[in-house]
Amino acid sequence: MSTIIMNGKKTAQDIKDELKAEVALLKEKSIEPTLAVVLVGENQASQVYVKNKKRACEYIGIRSLSYELDCTTSEEELLKLIHDLNSRSDVHGILVQLPLPKQINEGNILLAIDPSKDVDGFHPINVGNLSVGREGFVSCTPAGIIELMKRYSIPMEGKKCVVIGRSNIVGKPISMLLLRENATVTICHSRTKDLALECQGADILIAAIGKANFVSKDFVKKGAVIVDVGINRLENGKLCGDVAYDECFDLASAITPVPGGVGPMTIAMLMKNCVLAATK
Numbered sequence: 001m002s003t004i005i006m007n008g009k010k011t012a013q014d015i016k017d018e019l020k021a022e023v024a025l026l027k028e029k030s031i032e033p034t035l036a037v038v039l040v041g042e043n044q045a046s047q048v049y050v051k052n053k054k055r056a057c058e059y060i061g062i063r064s065l066s067y068e069l070d071c072t073t074s075e076e077e078l079l080k081l082i083h084d085l086n087s088r089s090d091v092h093g094i095l096v097q098l099p100l101p102k103q104i105n106e107g108n109i110l111l112a113i114d115p116s117k118d119v120d121g122f123h124p125i126n127v128g129n130l131s132v133g134r135e136g137f138v139s140c141t142p143a144g145i146i147e148l149m150k151r152y153s154i155p156m157e158g159k160k161c162v163v164i165g166r167s168n169i170v171g172k173p174i175s176m177l178l179l180r181e182n183a184t185v186t187i188c189h190s191r192t193k194d195l196a197l198e199c200q201g202a203d204i205l206i207a208a209i210g211k212a213n214f215v216s217k218d219f220v221k222k223g224a225v226i227v228d229v230g231i232n233r234l235e236n237g238k239l240c241g242d243v244a245y246d247e248c249f250d251l252a253s254a255i256t257p258v259p260g261g262v263g264p265m266t267i268a269m270l271m272k273n274c275v276l277a278a279t280k
């Protein structure tokens with residue numbers, strides 16, 4: 001059995017090319033999809049993420065408006081900016097890069113974004129829509145995982161899926177999406193007893209933990225599909241996932257690499273949400 005490497009970088013490029021064509025059609029109808037990107041402070045990782053998002057916008061033809069605010073910005077000032085962006089008809093999507101400085105309550109900010117412009121899919125209305133199966137924005141990393149598996153024809157219906165991690169941005173929404181695909185879903189987390197045993201039963205194993213090489217071959221059933229969401233930086237500066245890739249590779253029927261797996265899909269799905277917001 002040879003293992004399929006699910007190439008997120010290439011798949012994301014395909015999606016971006018499809019979106020580029022869609023945006024060209026929108027522009028013929030005088031609609032210019034526009035994303036407002038808000039960054040507060042000087043978190044280095046955030047700066048890189050924002051740069052990559054803006055670069056993707058440029059490639060596709062989405063106009064990006066950049067708001068880079070000082071790390072001392074107050075919650076009121078940020079709320080005022082969001083209200084302004086909410087009311088602008090030429091702004092279709094609003095993205096506030098997380099994390100925010102500690103004087104700002106993230107929950108209040110996410111709540112303030114108009115749900116119809118919430119291209120990150122973090123507003124409780126969009127989270128609720130996802131859980132009751134209504135239309136709405138789905139957060140980008142989980143949406144990217146499903147899209148990647150679909151484009152690699154990975155069957156999900158009836159499969160036993162184990163998700164490690166229960167965060168609001170990955171673990172919970174990917175579990176809801178897998179359920180929507182008719183999978184049987186188990187959510188594991190830091191208090192799960194005998195995690196390896198839970199994972200050994202998985203046809204599809206999704207790791208979203210944030211611990212380098214945490215998932216060893218002892219977690220993996222032969223033939224399992226492995227999706228590695230983790231992005232961890234090692235002391236030598238290299239990026240690695242939550243899955244010990246080399247030792248799990250031969251056991252897996254399909255696996256995502258880090259980097260070049262889920263990461264690029266996240267940005268592609270953000271772009272997809274922006275185009276969707278402009279289309280609506």
Ligand code: NAD
Pocket residue numbers: 141164165166167168169170171188189190191192195208209210211229230231232262263264266
């Ligand atoms: P988080 O810290 O919010 O959540 C981590 C989850 O892992 C928690 O629910 C926790 O219960 C669980 N966990 C921690 N230790 C555990 C253990 N020993 N056993 C079992 N479960 C354990 O993190 P997050 O925001 O969900 O992100 C997870 C990882 O995914 C991080 O590495 C992050 O950088 C990465 N990430 C990648 C993308 C992407 O685009 N590829 C997007 C978001 C997050």
